[in-house]
Amino acid sequence: MDIPPIPPQGRTAGLMQFVRRRIAAREWPPGARLPSLRGMALQHGVSKSTVVEAYDRLAAEGIIRARAGAGFYVAGPLAPLALAEIGPRLDRQIDPLWVSRQSLDIGAQALKPGCGWLPDDWMPRDAIRRALRQVARDPDAPLTDYAPALGLPALRSLIARHLGTRGPAVDPRRILLTDSGTQAVDLLCRFLIQPGDAVLVDDPCYFNFLALLRAHRARIIGVPHEPDGPDMDRFEAALRTHRPRLYLSNAGPHNPTGARLSAIKARRIQALARVHDLILIEDDLFGDLEAGPYARLADEEGGDRVAQVGSFSKTLSASLRCGYLIAREDWLDALADLRTATTFSGAGLTQAVIVRLLQDGAWQQHTRLLRQRLALAMPRAIGLLDALGLRPWHEPDTGMFLWCRLPEGIDGARLARAGLQQGLMLAPGNVFSQTRTAGGMMRFNVSQMDDPSLPGRLAALIRNCPRDTPPTLSSEKSP
Amino acid sequence: MDIPPIPPQGRTAGLMQFVRRRIAAREWPPGARLPSLRGMALQHGVSKSTVVEAYDRLAAEGIIRARAGAGFYVAGPLAPLALAEIGPRLDRQIDPLWVSRQSLDIGAQALKPGCGWLPDDWMPRDAIRRALRQVARDPDAPLTDYAPALGLPALRSLIARHLGTRGPAVDPRRILLTDSGTQAVDLLCRFLIQPGDAVLVDDPCYFNFLALLRAHRARIIGVPHEPDGPDMDRFEAALRTHRPRLYLSNAGPHNPTGARLSAIKARRIQALARVHDLILIEDDLFGDLEAGPYARLADEEGGDRVAQVGSFSKTLSASLRCGYLIAREDWLDALADLRTATTFSGAGLTQAVIVRLLQDGAWQQHTRLLRQRLALAMPRAIGLLDALGLRPWHEPDTGMFLWCRLPEGIDGARLARAGLQQGLMLAPGNVFSQTRTAGGMMRFNVSQMDDPSLPGRLAALIRNCPRDTPPTLSSEKSP
Numbered sequence: 001m002d003i004p005p006i007p008p009q010g011r012t013a014g015l016m017q018f019v020r021r022r023i024a025a026r027e028w029p030p031g032a033r034l035p036s037l038r039g040m041a042l043q044h045g046v047s048k049s050t051v052v053e054a055y056d057r058l059a060a061e062g063i064i065r066a067r068a069g070a071g072f073y074v075a076g077p078l079a080p081l082a083l084a085e086i087g088p089r090l091d092r093q094i095d096p097l098w099v100s101r102q103s104l105d106i107g108a109q110a111l112k113p114g115c116g117w118l119p120d121d122w123m124p125r126d127a128i129r130r131a132l133r134q135v136a137r138d139p140d141a142p143l144t145d146y147a148p149a150l151g152l153p154a155l156r157s158l159i160a161r162h163l164g165t166r167g168p169a170v171d172p173r174r175i176l177l178t179d180s181g182t183q184a185v186d187l188l189c190r191f192l193i194q195p196g197d198a199v200l201v202d203d204p205c206y207f208n209f210l211a212l213l214r215a216h217r218a219r220i221i222g223v224p225h226e227p228d229g230p231d232m233d234r235f236e237a238a239l240r241t242h243r244p245r246l247y248l249s250n251a252g253p254h255n256p257t258g259a260r261l262s263a264i265k266a267r268r269i270q271a272l273a274r275v276h277d278l279i280l281i282e283d284d285l286f287g288d289l290e291a292g293p294y295a296r297l298a299d300e301e302g303g304d305r306v307a308q309v310g311s312f313s314k315t316l317s318a319s320l321r322c323g324y325l326i327a328r329e330d331w332l333d334a335l336a337d338l339r340t341a342t343t344f345s346g347a348g349l350t351q352a353v354i355v356r357l358l359q360d361g362a363w364q365q366h367t368r369l370l371r372q373r374l375a376l377a378m379p380r381a382i383g384l385l386d387a388l389g390l391r392p393w394h395e396p397d398t399g400m401f402l403w404c405r406l407p408e409g410i411d412g413a414r415l416a417r418a419g420l421q422q423g424l425m426l427a428p429g430n431v432f433s434q435t436r437t438a439g440g441m442m443r444f445n446v447s448q449m450d451d452p453s454l455p456g457r458l459a460a461l462i463r464n465c466p467r468d469t470p471p472t473l474s475s476e477k478s479p
Numbered sequence: 480m481d482i483p484p485i486p487p488q489g490r491t492a493g494l495m496q497f498v499r500r501r502i503a504a505r506e507w508p509p510g511a512r513l514p515s516l517r518g519m520a521l522q523h524g525v526s527k528s529t530v531v532e533a534y535d536r537l538a539a540e541g542i543i544r545a546r547a548g549a550g551f552y553v554a555g556p557l558a559p560l561a562l563a564e565i566g567p568r569l570d571r572q573i574d575p576l577w578v579s580r581q582s583l584d585i586g587a588q589a590l591k592p593g594c595g596w597l598p599d600d601w602m603p604r605d606a607i608r609r610a611l612r613q614v615a616r617d618p619d620a621p622l623t624d625y626a627p628a629l630g631l632p633a634l635r636s637l638i639a640r641h642l643g644t645r646g647p648a649v650d651p652r653r654i655l656l657t658d659s660g661t662q663a664v665d666l667l668c669r670f671l672i673q674p675g676d677a678v679l680v681d682d683p684c685y686f687n688f689l690a691l692l693r694a695h696r697a698r699i700i701g702v703p704h705e706p707d708g709p710d711m712d713r714f715e716a717a718l719r720t721h722r723p724r725l726y727l728s729n730a731g732p733h734n735p736t737g738a739r740l741s742a743i744k745a746r747r748i749q750a751l752a753r754v755h756d757l758i759l760i761e762d763d764l765f766g767d768l769e770a771g772p773y774a775r776l777a778d779e780e781g782g783d784r785v786a787q788v789g790s791f792s793k794t795l796s797a798s799l800r801c802g803y804l805i806a807r808e809d810w811l812d813a814l815a816d817l818r819t820a821t822t823f824s825g826a827g828l829t830q831a832v833i834v835r836l837l838q839d840g841a842w843q844q845h846t847r848l849l850r851q852r853l854a855l856a857m858p859r860a861i862g863l864l865d866a867l868g869l870r871p872w873h874e875p876d877t878g879m880f881l882w883c884r885l886p887e888g889i890d891g892a893r894l895a896r897a898g899l900q901q902g903l904m905l906a907p908g909n910v911f912s913q914t915r916t917a918g919g920m921m922r923f924n925v926s927q928m929d930d931p932s933l934p935g936r937l938a939a940l941i942r943n944c945p946r947d948t949p950p951t952l953s954s955e956k957s958p
Contacts, residue, residue, distance in 0.1 A: 067722070100819045101628060123623040132615035136608040144602040144796040149580060179658050179800070182823040190694065195674070211820035215669065243546070317623040319827035321658070340579045341690035344661040347826060348798035 011046045015054035018044070023063060023074055032196070034064060034072040097211050098416075099427050106425050111451050113458075114416070114427030116255070117318055118400065118447045122373065124357070124366050128317055131356035135349065147348035149336040151177025151324070155351045158358045159310075159324055166287065168299050174326050176335055177346050181285045181311035181323035182208060185248065187339055188281055188307050188325060189216045198244035202230060204403070204432035204441070206255040206283070209248055218246075222434035225257055227394040229265035239276045247273070251284040251308075252294050253399025256432045256443035260396065263295040270297060273305045280306040285323075288315045288367045289374060291398035304328045314400075315367055316357055320350050374398050374447060381446035388459055393441070402444045403429075409467030412442045419461055490525045494533035497523070502542060502553055511675070513543060513551040576690050577895075578906050585904050590930050592937075593895070593906030595734070596797055597879065597926045601852065603836070603845050607796055610835035614828065626827035628815040630656025630803070634830045637837045638789075638803055645766065647778050653805050655814055656825050660764045660790035660802035661687060664727065666818055667760055667786050667804060668695045677723035681709055683882070683911035683920070685734040685762070688727055697725075701913035704736055706873040708744035718755045726752070730763040730787075731773050732878025735911045735922035739875065742774040749776060752784045759785045764802075767794045767846045768853060770877035783807045793879075794846055795836055799829050853877050853926060860925035867938055872920070881923045882908075888946030891921045898940055 022028045034040070034055065041048045055072050058064045064072050099114060106112070135141045142152070150156065153172070160172040178184040193199060195217035201209050203222030213220050221242050224231040230249075238244065247269070253260065273280055282297045287310065298308035311323035327335065339346075357363060381402055382392055389407040396402065406412055412428030419426045429441030501507045514522065519530045534551050537543045543551050582594040614620045621631070629635065632651070639651040657663040672678065674696035680688050682701030692699050700721050703710040709728075717723065726748070730740065752759055761776045766789065777787035790802035806814065818825075836842060860881055861871055868886040875881065885891055891907030898905045908920030 097816050097819055100823070101816075117625070120623055125622050128622045129615040132611050136611035136615070142798045143604050143607045144599055144798055146582070146596070146792075146797040179826070180823050182821065186821040208820060208823065211816070215817055215820045313625075313823075317828070318625040318824065319621050319623055321824070321826040321829070337576050337580075337690070338694055340576055341687060341694045342661065342665040344579070344659050344687065344792075345797065345800070347658070347800040347829065349796070350800075350826065350829060 011044075011050045012054045012057070015040070015044060015046065015051060016058055019054065019058055020063065028074050032074045034074065036071060097207070098431050099207055100211075102420065102425050106420075107423070110423040110425050111448070111454055111457070112425040113444050113448045113454065114419075114425045114442075115445055115448060116400075116427075117314060117445075118370065119450075122370060122447060123317060124362070127357055127360060127362055127366070128320070128353070131353045131360075134356050135352050138352075142348035142352055145348060146345040147177075147351060149340055149345065150175070150332065151346050152348060152351040152355065154355050155322075155358070156324075158355060162358065163310075163326075166293060167296060170326055171329070174329050174332065176325050176327070176332055176339070177351060178323045178325060178339065179321045179343065179347060181283060181309050181313065182212065183343070184309040184311075184323045184325035185209070185281060185283060186212060186215075187335055187342075188309070188327070189213070189218070189246070190338055190342070191331070191335055192279055193218055193245050197246075198242040200235070200238055200242075200244045200247040200278075201434060202249055202254070202257075203434050204256055204429065204438050205248075205434070206250060207431040209283075210432075210434060213248070220434050225254065225259055227257070227259045228262035229259065230269070232265060232268055235269070236272060239272060239278065243276070244278060246279050246281060248281045249283070249297070250286065251282045251296050251298070252286040252290040253396055253401060255286065256401050256427070256429075257403040258394060258396030258399050258401045260290075261295045261297075266295040266297055266299075267301060270301050270303075270305065273302075278305070281309060282306055283309045285309070285311045285314055286399055289371060289399050291371065291375070298326070307331075312354060312357075315370060316354065316363075320353055321347060322350050322354055371398060374400060377446040377449070378402070381444060381449050384449060384455055385444065388455070388462055390442070400445050400447050402446055404442050404444060406440050406442055407462060407467075410462060410465050411439050411468065413439065415442070415461060415465050418465060422457065422461065424457055424461065490523075490529050491533045491536070494519070494523060494525065494530060495537055498533065498537055499542065507553050511553045513553065515550060576686070577910050578686055579690075581899065581904050585899075586902070589902040589904050590927070590933055590936070591904040592923050592927045592933065593898075593904045593921075594924055594927060595879075595906075596793060596924075597849065598929075601849060601926060602796060603841070606836055606839060606841055606845070607799070607832070610832045610839075613835050614831050617831075621827035621831055624827060625824040626656075626830060628819055628824065629654070629811065630825050631827060631830040631834065633834050634801075634837070635803075637834060641837065642789075642805075645772060646775060649805055650808070653808050653811065655804050655806070655811055655818070656830060657802045657804060657818065658800045658822065658826060660762060660788050660792065661691065662822070663788040663790075663802045663804035664688070664760060664762060665691060665694075666814055666821075667788070667806070668692070668697070668725070669817055669821070670810070670814055671758055672697055672724050676725075677721040679714070679717055679721075679723045679726040679757075680913060681728055681733070681736075682913050683735055683908065683917050684727075684913070685729060686910040688762075689911075689913055692727070699913050704733065704738055706736070706738045707741035708738065709748070711744060711747055714748070715751060718751060718757065722755070723757060725758050725760060727760045728762070728776070729765065730761045730775050730777070731765040731769040732875055732880060734765065735880050735906070735908075736882040737873060737875030737878050737880045739769075740774045740776070745774040745776055745778075746780060749780050749782075749784065752781075757784070760788060761785055762788045764788070764790045764793055765878055768850060768878050770850065770854065777805070786810075791833060791836075794849060795833065795842075799832055800826060801829050801833055850877060853879060856925040856928070857881070860923060860928050863928060863934055864923065867934070867941055869921070879924050879926050881925055883921050883923060885919050885921055886941060886946075889941060889944050890918050890947065892918065894921070894940060894944050897944060901936065901940065903936055903940065 037048050037051045040051045059066050063075055065075050066072050155177060156172040156175040159175055160170045163170045193216055198219040198221055199213050200221050200223055202225040210220060221238050221244060223235045223238055280297045298306040307325055307327040309325050375398055385404055390404040393403045393405060413430060416426040416428040427443040429438030430436050432438060516527050516530045520527045538545050542554055544554050545551050582591060634656060635651040635654040638654055639649045642649045672695055677698040677700055678692050679700050679702055681704040689699060700717050700723060702714045702717055759776045777785040786804055786806040788804050854877055864883055869883040872882045872884060892909060895905040895907040906922040908917030909915050911917060
């Protein structure tokens, strides 16, 4: 172990620095017990009282905490914790939850080219109203009972059938309904990892993966993403260096980049997973928006190593909360138990409404229409942004996301903050990046860019945004 | 540290036993790193190869697991885990999830005197149909959007107002809507505890508390429950011995005992919480069924130390999933972040339906009617069970639960298993007991005992059940 020399300004300060580095590097994960006072004193050649002082000061800072009679521990999500405090302290406005908070709570008048969903008027509002009335009339509707542990069998069958139309057949017995795609990922993480386990994600990736994995106190390892999937050299190196238990990614049009996994990389990842005992979680919630059949980790080749997640939030409604996971059949009982223990049962009534919506033939027609609208919106958005000096990192053939490089010297977080003051919700690159190397990038949602005032407002925002030379990537200070 | 002598049958076996005991006693919680090979060898005066063999064998048993190059760890909920495996291995049919599984998945024809909810025809089915139609018609209904992070403001206000009618005023800013009462408890546990922390529960308590706390890998400490609340001597002793972070309990009619917390004990618990830095979680989901204003931990005296949880599952619908938590205002942002990270947003449409139901004046009338029906059902059930030789531990003045002692020599788990074969869902005592000392008890739901065939079927079941002399409490074997 390399012990950094204790700086001259004081042994206590040196020891504190030593502890801080170990924690920041996740060598000592949240919840880990710190070395004993005696052990630490011996190791660093200082007196026990110096160690006591260093630990006490770190405890006062909230970085570690004492348990009476049981030593000191790395502070966990605890006592009480803010999620933003797990991992290095972040500027609250560019932490991974920034986009969620803004987009969930910003007023209805705001323009939201940074949000992660389709406009309200693209969604099947009339069909939802009709389905609600149908369920209200149905004498057998599950109005008051708890739902079965795995979810309504009718919906599990419909999901299996639906997925079969765009990929390999799925056995409904492998499907567990949840209250959201996020909850499905959360359940799988609860099942598969424990604090301190390494998890691979794409860099950039869906920001909420970062928040979720922090809540699990995982060690998050970002692998640079390319237009056809992860950088495979770095992926393989990360497997060897960090021995991760999971790789958590998006299928179909990738969030935030719009990248599309190639079949070659899919095969390679599946093969590596077998060799390195890696479990793959493929969040497929944009699958119904893809232009053609894309490569998937969750196919016959992936087999038991892949768990697939989906939901209806992006195509039907984000207010009818319902997601699902598809995993090894012999995992399902344990996953259902874990789900019962932590949320009891699913939303039977919501599931019944979704059954009505999927049974309706209009559903296939609706998703086809969404794909057509997105295919038109994408080049339009590329043109609009190009005129403002924003260049796409990659031009996706569909999906809602466009990942753009900002003009030289513009910092995404600063721009997003300014935008918010003017009723413009933007998604700055660094909320998607575990390594915080995407300060010059921004995610746009091409379906949310129709407002005629948007180009002018964006142009003014960029014009008035102070520039750095050279551009900073992650030089944010707390406001 | 007391090191037991290594038995003569082999040093490896002795070491294995030593490790097993430490794990069983939770001195080494799940996820903890085991002592190094060298350290262990030194401590026990054995060779390193003996330690290697012991660890390897324990790893093969799944009790510990190796991480390449990083030593051995106590196995967590992992790889893949069954929840039933956290903590001592249990007979699957009397583990804490047994009742959930049976009651969620048993057929509609079965009689369910063991289940935890009111009969379908006691629930406001017509009002729910009406509310669904109203929402379907409402031009402003939240049909497709994500809900605000804390939930619909209208529902938070209605909940605050409703709680104010039966207890002290609640500030809506302290309310976070969740997808269920269970999810609210889960969120609070995620926020407040980490693996290995001690949590006090009542013995017996709601079985799902045990399953939930296992999922959090907490050290569960049961305190014997009395008709007016916990045994205070044991409660205080547990505070001193185990230094728990939380006490998780039910308010109002207690589940499963129907006990009613006295004001004296409530004050005493609040005072102890201040002294011992204990957080209290009060799950109040039966509050609308109580006969009069009961004592609460969550009142002015409890202050910031108490988080309160509730839901509408027991009085409106368990299919409209919605619960809430009420906690310190300065915790709410962090709790909402944690909720966003792990399930994204709440069910806006469900929340809107519940707003309609609570706005309706019929709601107060409905709960009054439920209380009247329960007040009639309780003595009727006591009489019915008395005729079969089952004696109530306590006669509650309301609520749905009756906690009964079975006739001498009858084991609850055995009786429940036999019942299941005959379409009778029973709730055996030990699923509610952390110490598994309730083998001779059973929980009955007085609202589910109207079927005229029930007395005869129960009588036959008891008559045909083999008896132990003396009665066994927890002598179950796996089937």
